[in-house]
Amino acid sequence: MKLYTVKQLGRLSGVTVRTLHHYDAIGLLKPASVGPNGYRYYGRDELLRLQDILLMRDMRLPLDRIAAALAAGSADRRQALRRHRERLIADIERYHALIATLDRTIADLEGGEAMPDQDLYQGFAPPRQAEYETYLTERYGATALDESKQRLKGGSKQAFERHLAELADLEAEIVTAMKAKLDAEAAAVQDIIGRHHAWVDRHWTADRASYAGLGRLYLDHPDFRARYEAQHPAMAQFLAKAMAHFAERSLPASA
CATH class of the missing domain: 1.10.1660.10 (Multidrug-efflux Transporter Regulator; Chain: A; Domain 2)
Structure with a gap:
């Protein structure tokens, strides 16, 4: 072997x-x-x-759910593989629809057949966005979500790209701190988290409860957790702990 x-x-x-x-x-x-x-x-x-x-x-x-599925035995593992296969097939179908939409858009722009307005968005996945919004609204109310949308409305594409780049830099600093084996409550980490809070605060007013809740969201929601664990296996847990500590020590109980 x-x-x-x-x-x-x-x-x-x-x-x-x-x-x-x-x-x-x-x-x-x-x-x-x-x-x-x-x-x-x-x-x-x-x-x-x-x-x-x-x-x-x-x-x-x-x-933790992967570990539970693997511990449950081969039957559950086969079932998980089948579900993944079904998801991939659904993704392939959606990508084919997106390619067809792009081809028709290009033809329209090059002077070919005019494309109806309602066909411009075939293949996109609004259910995923709706899922996130429902998840956030159920836990933190509609006010924060509406406030976030309003603050982002009207900004330029360049400003939004700079905004995302700033977040990427903050996340890279957090990973560096983790690799240096700093504790989530260490002063250097809390300085990064303070800047992260300022970044979040541009979207909506993040008080003690809502900012700590955002950290729990990063840990609890599979999409967010996977995003952070792709950067470091323990990042979601570390970030949730660091944000909870910052919220408790530095933020008011209500906005």
């Missing part, structure tokens, strides 16, 4: 060595054996298990 070291498995799968070490530490993906030199070795069973993990991550499942 062919065995792979953790570095070889990382190159084969595209998963970072740090993430593979984290999966080992939490019991999600243990190596087949560990050599006298301390090297981890992975065999065929571990490769298949890692494929399962990556497929379920692509389904936006958090790591």
